[in-house]
Amino acid sequence: MAVKSFDSPVRNESDQEYLVEVKNLKKYFQTGSGVVKAVNNVSFGIKRGETLGVVGESGCGKSTMGRTVLRLYDATEGQVLFEGKDVHKLGQRDLKKMRRDMQMIFQDPYASLNPRMTVEDIIGEALDLHNLASGKKRRERIQDLLRLVGLKPEHINRFPHEFSGGQRQRIGIARALAVEPKFIVCDEPISALDVSIQAQVVNLLKDLQREMGLTYLFIAHDLAMVKHISDRVAVMYLGKMAELASSEELYERPLHPYTQALLSAIPIPDPEVERTRERIVLEGDVPSPMNPPSGCHFRTRCPHAMESCAKIEPVWQEVLPEHFVACHLYNQEIMGDKVLRP
Numbered sequence: 129m130a131v132k133s134f135d136s137p138v139r140n141e142s143d144q145e146y147l148v149e150v151k152n153l154k155k156y157f158q159t160g161s162g163v164v165k166a167v168n169n170v171s172f173g174i175k176r177g178e179t180l181g182v183v184g185e186s187g188c189g190k191s192t193m194g195r196t197v198l199r200l201y202d203a204t205e206g207q208v209l210f211e212g213k214d215v216h217k218l219g220q221r222d223l224k225k226m227r228r229d230m231q232m233i234f235q236d237p238y239a240s241l242n243p244r245m246t247v248e249d250i251i252g253e254a255l256d257l258h259n260l261a262s263g264k265k266r267r268e269r270i271q272d273l274l275r276l277v278g279l280k281p282e283h284i285n286r287f288p289h290e291f292s293g294g295q296r297q298r299i300g301i302a303r304a305l306a307v308e309p310k311f312i313v314c315d316e317p318i319s320a321l322d323v324s325i326q327a328q329v330v331n332l333l334k335d336l337q338r339e340m341g342l343t344y345l346f347i348a349h350d351l352a353m354v355k356h357i358s359d360r361v362a363v364m365y366l367g368k369m370a371e372l373a374s375s376e377e378l379y380e381r382p383l384h385p386y387t388q389a390l391l392s393a394i395p396i397p398d399p400e401v402e403r404t405r406e407r408i409v410l411e412g413d414v415p416s417p418m419n420p421p422s423g424c425h426f427r428t429r430c431p432h433a434m435e436s437c438a439k440i441e442p443v444w445q446e447v448l449p450e451h452f453v454a455c456h457l458y459n460q461e462i463m464g465d466k467v468l469r470p
């Protein structure tokens with residue numbers, strides 16, 4: 129089959145338009161002990177109205193990527209196109225306008241809300257920044273937003289500590305929605321919440337997405353969790369994308385050995401099937417992003433590592449329709465006839 133790289137996507141009529149396109153994005157941090165390659169050349173698109181889930185172990189660069197996409201961090205290299213415009217090239221005025229379209233919901237609803245501000249101040253601040261409402265209208269708008277996220281409008285004068293974790297995350301969601309964004313980076317928005325509350329917040333995000341036509345980049349630790357939320361899922365390892373496909377495709381036909389290992393760790397509800405589940409246990413720890421392995425970053429833990437994996441970095445390729453992977457097992461030149469056939 130023809131392999132096409134992400135840089136020149138051939139679009140057919142069924143393809144939706146990309147709202148966000150990330151091209152060869154890098155974010156390096158200069159630290160006292162060296163350069164941390166937190167995001168190391170990633171390329172992907174996010175379609176209008178979809179949820180793209182991003183998973184990977186702690187430290188693989190998920191948050192850094194989310195923040196660099198929103199230009200909360202400057203990119204070291206590469207592009208982020210939002211509706212075709214390069215976010216990292218905008219001047220201050222255009223950037224301010226674009227900030228209305230792109231918002232973030234944070235992992236920790238305790239740390240991300242100022243404890244000295246009331247709910248009215250917190251949500252109002254977002255409205256003021258973009259001159260969206262004043263006086264009586266402003267207060268009404270804030271109360272509408274509270275209703276929208278399932279909170280009581282009469283709680284407008286309360287402080288964050290007067291709410292539970294789940295309610296605080298709802299305040300964070302209301303703050304993001306105040307400016308009527310098109311795109312929201314949700315950075316592990318439910319990880320800090322009780323399991324019993326997690327589904328409620330996920331359902332709220334899903335309902336809001338449907339009602340308001342929102343597009344999400346949804347960051348999570350765990351593949352089992354993102355499956356239900358995401359239309360497509362991307363798997364990251366040590367600053368790079370390992371694989372990206374629709375949720376169904378990724379769970380049914382994982383191609384990258386890392387994705388296969390992550391999936392094999394998820395318990396299956398059916399006890400019969402669960403008994404026969406084969407677990408792929410990865411040896412060793414994730415290497416340091418300051419000094420990643422040569423060639424394929426995953427090769428030091430990969431059960432299928434070959435000689436070429438240490439020498440040549442795998443290319444990010446669309447090996448099946450809408451299914452991207454960076455692995456030599458699916459590289460025609462290296463693997464010859466072992467290449468996957470649909």
Ligand SMILES: Nc1ncnc2c1ncn2[C@@H]1O[C@H](COP(=O)(O)OP(=O)(O)OP(=O)(O)O)[C@@H](O)[C@H]1O
Pocket residue numbers: 157158159164165166184185186187188189190191192193349417
């Ligand atoms: N401001 C910073 N300065 C230096 N290094 C950083 C900075 N922020 C992140 N890093 C490093 O970059 C790498 C990626 O971190 P990041 O927080 O993006 O990972 P993550 O996938 O979000 O992890 P987690 O699942 O724990 O939230 C890590 O090695 C981290 O230590």
Ligand SMILES: [Mg+2]
Pocket residue numbers: 190191192
């Ligand atoms: Mg993070």
